[in-house]
Amino acid sequence: MFALALLLPIPEMPIIAASSFPVKQQWNAIEACPVIQTTKGNGSGVVIGKRGGFLYVLTAAHVVPFDAAGIEFYTRDSWPKPAWRAEEARVVQKWPNDVDLALVRCQVGSRDPGLLSLAAPRQRPKEFPVSTYTVGAARGIAPTFEIDSVLAKRLVRTKLESPGVTFFWEMERRSRPGRSGGPLLDPQGNVIGICAATQGGRGYYVHLDEIQAALKRGSGEYSWMVPAHRE
Secondary structure: OOOOOOOOOOOOOOOOOOOOOOHHHHHHHHHOOOEEEOOOOEOOOEEEEEEEEEEEEEEEEHHHHEEEEEEEEEOOOOOOOOOEOOOHEEEEEEEEEOOOEEEEEEOOOOOOOOOOEEEEOOOOOOOOOOOEEEEOOOOOOOOEEEEEEEEEEEEEOOOOOOOEEEEEEEEEEOOOOOOOOOEEEEOOEEEEEEEEEEEEEEEEEEEHHHHHHHHHHOOOOOOOHHOOOOO
């Protein structure tokens, strides 16, 4: 049984001072990852698409309510004022069963944050452990960039009563408080996971394969956010 990450304020540095990931790219990643505040609490998200004057923010399903009531988005350049409010945001898709993902559409407006692309199919870690990066925020704190390691790809049953199972990345560290819904990045800065839970001192991120499959479901309306396959 998973325990979702608690959302508590913990001061953090915005970037990693000593890292192989360039500082400029760290800041770009931070700008693409808004803090999400709702009537349920706080979480994180990542802009993975822009089309027709709208932004598409991927997050965890447990972070946002179905009706999008009370949603506010904060970015580092808008802090401490909201970048977007509820009337400009709409939860267009939720995959709460097992996979724990949601997609929120927002008007671009006067603020146009960065974008982080999903990794292409098959372009994900295959040997472990491997160094990766995470972006997210604590309540009342702007998004920050951290380093972590993927220990394994795990097939997990997230609910005892659920017959389904889901692929997750098992991380070396616990998910940071308030970082639920934030992205896991590969060394090239591509999104390969979404923060969903903690268990036994480890963080768990929804696996890239599950994200791509979710975006391709149904009519495939959101499949354009999945990059074409490349070796």
